[in-house]
Amino acid sequence: MITMKGAAVSAKLKEQVEKGLETLTWVPKLTIIRVGENPDDISYEKGATKKLTSFGLEVESKVFPGDISDEAFKKEFAAINADASVDGILMLRPLPKQIKEQDIEKMIDPAKDLDGISPVNIAKVFSGDTSGFAPxxxxxxxxxxxxxxxxxxxxxxxxxxxxxxxxxxxxxxxxxxxxxxxxxxxxxxxxxxxxxxxxxxxxxxxxxxxxxxxxxxxxxxxxxxxxxxxxxxxxxxxxxxxxxxxxxxxxxxxxxxxxGVTTAVLAQHLVRAARMKQEKNSNK
Amino acid sequence: MITMKGAAVSAKLKEQVEKGLETLTWVPKLTIIRVGENPDDISYEKGATKKLTSFGLEVESKVFPGDISDEAFKKEFAAINADASVDGILMLRPLPKQIKEQDIEKMIDPAKDLDGISPVNIAKVFSGDTSGFAPxxxxxxxxxxxxxxxxxxxxxxxxxxxxxxxxxxxxxxxxxxxxxxxxxxxxxxxxxxxxxxxxxxxxxxxxxxxxxxxxxxxxxxxxxxxxxxxxxxxxxxxxxxxxxxxxxxxxxxxxxxxxGVTTAVLAQHLVRAARMKQEKNSNK
The missing domain is CATH 3.40.50.720 (NAD(P)-binding Rossmann-like Domain)
Known part of the structure; x- marks a missing residue:
């Protein structure tokens, strides 16, 4: 039985990411949003940060207290969502129960929604339209x-x-x-x-x-x-x-x-989001 | 082998529609949008009109020439979409090639989108959220x-x-x-x-x-x-x-x-759209 390791696939994706970076005029930035101190979330955040950094990408974490109100979180989320310096968003889920996750799925800019949680991206995955982001x-x-x-x-x-x-x-x-x-x-x-x-x-x-x-x-x-x-x-x-x-x-x-391949795909999505943004800006 | 006829199912759906109508303060209206004179479209339009009328619902058809421009059709569509007297829309498809169907899918009000073509409704069908409309x-x-x-x-x-x-x-x-x-x-x-x-x-x-x-x-x-x-x-x-x-x-x-069940489901969707509108209006 052949053991199919993630590292080999991840290395191939890294090459693609590096080629993609050459076409960009800036280093794309991922913003990870974490609410609370769930160990699984922290572990995923660490892994993703390490992987994307090693691929030459920028990562920042925005951490909010686990008891943040729905209203306060939405305000914070809206600011990150609208921030032009943020090329992609990864929101660690599930969110604490007081926050209406469905509302956030509707709020997130589909062009920054690297893990495919917005209805627009979900519909694209369903219909086979590859211009969106799949989970x-x-x-x-x-x-x-x-x-x-x-x-x-x-x-x-x-x-x-x-x-x-x-x-x-x-x-x-x-x-x-x-x-x-x-x-x-x-x-x-x-x-x-x-x-x-x-x-x-x-x-x-x-x-x-x-x-x-x-x-x-x-x-x-x-x-x-x-x-x-x-x-x-x-x-x-x-x-x-x-x-x-x-x-x-x-x-x-x-x-x-x-x-490990999951975070490499995340890196690839970030570069794709940045490329789409660059194209859109150049068409303005 | 048992022959499963549509008529029996359609009759049960008719009962549900009639019960739904009792809770409404008006007779809901479906607007069928047809572009061109495709015989399949005309046949479906006739069948749907006959069925919905027999269920006690109102139906109107808006027919546009097959060579209508993308821009002109979008203008017409936007007006129907925004018309408060229209409770549900059925757009016969495929549209002629000069019209960007994808744009219409994005434009259609999900609350009037009885045949589930908008990304919002597609995402709901995918995620098992029954508040939307399935095809x-x-x-x-x-x-x-x-x-x-x-x-x-x-x-x-x-x-x-x-x-x-x-x-x-x-x-x-x-x-x-x-x-x-x-x-x-x-x-x-x-x-x-x-x-x-x-x-x-x-x-x-x-x-x-x-x-x-x-x-x-x-x-x-x-x-x-x-x-x-x-x-x-x-x-x-x-x-x-x-x-x-x-x-x-x-x-x-x-x-x-x-x-025949398909058009009975369309009738059911129309009543549901009207009920949601009535509830929304009463909460205003």
Whole structure:
């Protein structure tokens, strides 16, 4: 079984980002918005900052107290959203309950919405319009497959999980690559059987090591999008990686798989946002 | 094999519409916008007008010449869109090529967009937010299944066709009903085999009588969304209905199936749009 590492894909994306930077007259800036001190958010923020900085991009964090009011947060958000020096926004979610996240999704400038949370970008992902931004994790899965030369057209793909962050947009991105996509979820009957129909299995359920070899067709490719902590406090995916040996032809590890590609895609989105802005300004 | 007729479903929707009308202080009005003299458009316009009028609703048609300029059409469209006496809009598509349809999708007031073409409504369908409007045909398929007491949760459904008018939104509506959905299309390998996995098969491909018994699992339910004209100039669906006898447990005919339900759903959407407007006005 081939271990598909994120680092190799990330390195290719870095090359693309560097080429993109050459066409820009400034260094694009990402603003990460964090509310509260959720350790998962802080960890993602650190990882993204490190990756984007290493790609030659600028990153700033705007951190707000976990008990900030809906009104106060919206005011702060509106200022960042309108700030011409901010090329892209990554808002760590979920937000605390007092803030109406749906309102923020509507507020965010689609041209700065690097993780595809605005209705405009969601509709574009759904309709196959590539001028918008798809959620980074969903796109990272497709990058992982394509950059490992895994054919998608006409292939059967099972997407296990139907979240708006991964499962649903991923299904659409794979559909646009002409895969035959089956969207599975908690209510799917005979899940292992359904998964065994797939040439490519993508797991995004959020349950530690749930997917083992009984879910995998011989020689299928398995992409693990899960980030969980197991009983021993160790980071692990949705897939029992070791158990796939002898069944899957290739699989991604956790850590070391899709996670790092996600932030590389974020970097790519930032450069694309800046390029679109530059083009728009030059047409004025 | 049970023949699932549209008329019975349409009658149930009519009851719901009549109940809805009782809560309204005015008779809601649909404006149908047609550009040019496409016979398919005229036929749909006639059917919708007849159905909505028989449901006690008001319908007006605004017809523009097929060679109207993009600028002139947008001006006309903006006026209809802003007209307070118009509760819902159905724009017959596709529009002639000189008109940028994408711009109209962005322009249309989501609250009047009864056939779900605006990004706001598309994003809602994708995310499972039922406060918006799904494309009527896609919703008609779900109505047909639910009102015939066909369970969807945990069932395998194959959606053959991935258009933005039917296949893709239908996949999402079925997913929100907890079905396990496989989206098939022209690039799907071994299509009959994939379709035979399904408890429910929905055909929306636009190829006359393409789906025969070899695509259907024993006792599966088949919904035919196709409206085609066969070699003899006769209206027919995507499914070879007669050929399913002995294989499918139930199927919808064409004509007499989903088509009439689509306009009944349109009527339901119009009443819902008017109710939302009434509530909004009373909160002012």
């Amino acid at each position: 980074c994790t969903a796109e990272a899965v497709v990058c992982m497959l394509k950059m490992n030369d895994i054919a998608l057209s006409g292939k059967r793909v099972a997407v296990v999980g139907r979240s708006m962050v991964v499962g649903r947009p991923l299904s659409m991105l794979l559909l646009h690559e002409n895969a035959t996509v089956t969207i599975c979820h908690s209510r799917t009957a005979s899940l292992p059987e359904v998964c065994r129909e797939a040439d490519i299995l993508t797991a995004c359920v959020g349950k530690a090591a749930m997917i083992n070899h009984t879910y995998v067709k011989k020689d299928a490719v398995v992409i693990d999008v899960g980030i969980n902590v197991d009983e021993n406090g160790k980071l692990c995916g949705d897939v029992d990686f070791a158990d796939l040996e002898g069944t899957a032809s290739a699989a991604t590890p956790v850590p070391g798989g899709v996670g | 009527c045909t896609a919703e008609a398929v779900v109505c047909m299944l639910k009102m015939n007491d066909i369970a969807l949760s945990g069932k395998r459904v194959a959606v053959v066709g991935r258009s933005m008018v039917v296949g893709r939104p239908l996949s999402m509506l079925l997913l929100h009903e907890n079905a396990t959905v496989t989206i098939c299309h022209s690039r799907t390998a071994s299509l009959p085999e994939v379709c035979r996995e399904a408890d429910i098969l929905t055909a929306c491909v636009g190829k006359a009588a393409m789906i025969n018994h070899t695509y259907v699992k024993k006792d599966a339910v088949v919904i035919d969304v196709g409206i085609n004209v066969d070699e003899n100039g006769k209206l027919c669906g995507d499914v070879d209905f007669a050929d399913l006898e002995g294989t499918a447990s139930a199927a919808t005919p064409v004509p007499g199936g989903v088509g």
